[in-house]
Amino acid sequence: MRGxxxxxxxxxxxLVTLQTDLHDAVAEAFQEDLLAxxxxxxxxxxxxxxxxxxxxDSYVARILTDTGKMAHLMGAETVIVGMRPEVAxxxxxxGYSFGAVRTALNVDEGLILLGVRVSVG
Amino acid sequence: MHRTVxxxxxxxxxxxxxxxxxxxxRELAHARGFDPFATAAVTTAASELARNAWTHxxxxxxxxxxxxxxxxxxxxxxxxxxxxxxxxxxxxxxGGNSTVRSLGLGLAGxxxxxxxxxxxxxxxxxxxVTVVKWARF
Numbered sequence: 001m002r003g004x005x006x007x008x009x010x011x012x013x014x015l016v017t018l019q020t021d022l023h024d025a026v027a028e029a030f031q032e033d034l035l036a037x038x039x040x041x042x043x044x045x046x047x048x049x050x051x052x053x054x055x056x057d058s059y060v061a062r063i064l065t066d067t068g069k070m071a072h073l074m075g076a077e078t079v080i081v082g083m084r085p086e087v088a089x090x091x092x093x094x095g096y097s098f099g100a101v102r103t104a105l106n107v108d109e110g111l112i113l114l115g116v117r118v119s120v121g
Numbered sequence: 122m123h124r125t126v127x128x129x130x131x132x133x134x135x136x137x138x139x140x141x142x143x144x145x146x147r148e149l150a151h152a153r154g155f156d157p158f159a160t161a162a163v164t165t166a167a168s169e170l171a172r173n174a175w176t177h178x179x180x181x182x183x184x185x186x187x188x189x190x191x192x193x194x195x196x197x198x199x200x201x202x203x204x205x206x207x208x209x210x211x212x213x214x215x216g217g218n219s220t221v222r223s224l225g226l227g228l229a230g231x232x233x234x235x236x237x238x239x240x241x242x243x244x245x246x247x248x249x250v251t252v253v254k255w256a257r258f
């Protein structure tokens with residue numbers, strides 16, 4: 001399952017897009033891959049795009065927040081972007097808190113939050 | 122009293138089955154006009170409860186039913202396993218069990234996502250959770 005989620009590097013940030021139906025094994029591998037990539041690349045930010053996820057249960061939520069905490073310990077800040085309204089509502093109703101991991105509306109806003117300047121042309 | 126329109130029984134024997142169960146719940150909810158919030162809620166509850174059966178009991182089965190109560194449409198889902206049962210149910214329902222891989226939010230969280238929640242468990246004789254979710258969040 002390792003290597004099954006593409007990790008892109010944009011400026012000093014890693015960008016990952018999670019796919020629709022996230023299997024537990026893929027989620028675990030994603031966490032390992034991401035931490036390995038942070039070690040390999042000198043990045044200061046991590047952007048996790050979850051706009052394709054129609055469901056975030058407590059398991060996936062924990063993988064996301066744990067990954068954010070681990071990345072923080074390694075020196076990279078995480079922003080989770082693109083959470084769907086129904087996913088946000090479900091997490092709140094379940095009583096789940098993303099804690100210190102920041103969120104943003106979309107990739108653009110996430111990059112701004114991380115202080116990344118992407119110039120075109 | 123509600124009427125059962127359809128019944129689908131699915132085994133939970135591996136991690137992929139957890140995905141198949143929540144996908145089945147989602148597809149049925151979507152097809153029956155659940156709003157996006159109710160669909161996400163029922164899908165998430167299905168995922169939590171199917172995963173509980175898999176991780177805590179090594180598997181079991183899920184029964185997903187479409188129910189009607191007059192004009193109201195709903196999903197009733199039953200998750201049964203022959204696992205060790207839950208020793209401290211109050212604590213598990215309060216979300217305080219952080220055993221194995223779940224955060225303990227699985228049971229407590231899914232309870233908050235549905236309209237009806239019933240659990241029967243005893244140490245050594247497995248767990249049966251039945252939930253009902255109507256088409257509105």
